[in-house]
Amino acid sequence: GAGVSQTPSNKVTEKGKYVELRCDPISGHTALYWYRQSLGQGPEFLIYFQGTGAADDSGLPNDRFFAVRPEGSVSTLKIQRTERGDSAVYLCASSVPQGSITEAFFGQGTRLTVV
């Protein structure tokens, strides 16, 4: 498994519930990103990790959204009190460290549906 892996691939949840989305980056990639993509739109930046710390979380829409990366590898995006407007595809990407112009590798995404 050389690519970025995201689980689950699909998640249906009820409004008000809590969800966790998982991302396994490519081994050795210290930079990790979360994006959100609504239907018909391009991906929208949410948060960027360099190692274990969130270097930029300016894209998180509100305090219901939180992401962690405790050991600098796997990351979890957490959404509390889900709303129907949170329905989207959540994409994770990883790359070598910031500062070098290298490609970002994306996972296939988790499609979240809030009913």
Place this chain on the structure above:
Amino acid sequence: DAKTTQPNSMESNEEEPVHLPCNHSTISGTDYIHWYRQLPSQGPEYVIHGLTSNVNNRMASLAIAEDRKSSTLILHRATLRDAAVYYCILRDVSGGGSNYKLTFGKGTLLTVNP
């Protein structure tokens, strides 16, 4: 981030060349031009990037205008597998910029006819 403008959609026939345009009239000297594409139900994938000179790789070619205010992604022989949304993105490499971030627009939806 500097803005890019792309046509909403384009159509091509299989095995013919495709030229996907991108305008970026406000590009700065430290902006690299990146192209990503997104196949149906997949995450985006890197295609190519360049700064000033034209670039070629196994997937495509990137032609950059002399004034850098526009660029063109060239697929030399389109296949059905090239049907995707193509995104043109500017990425600032200067130290003060958030060059880790990719700012996607809506891209160009390429349809390839058999």
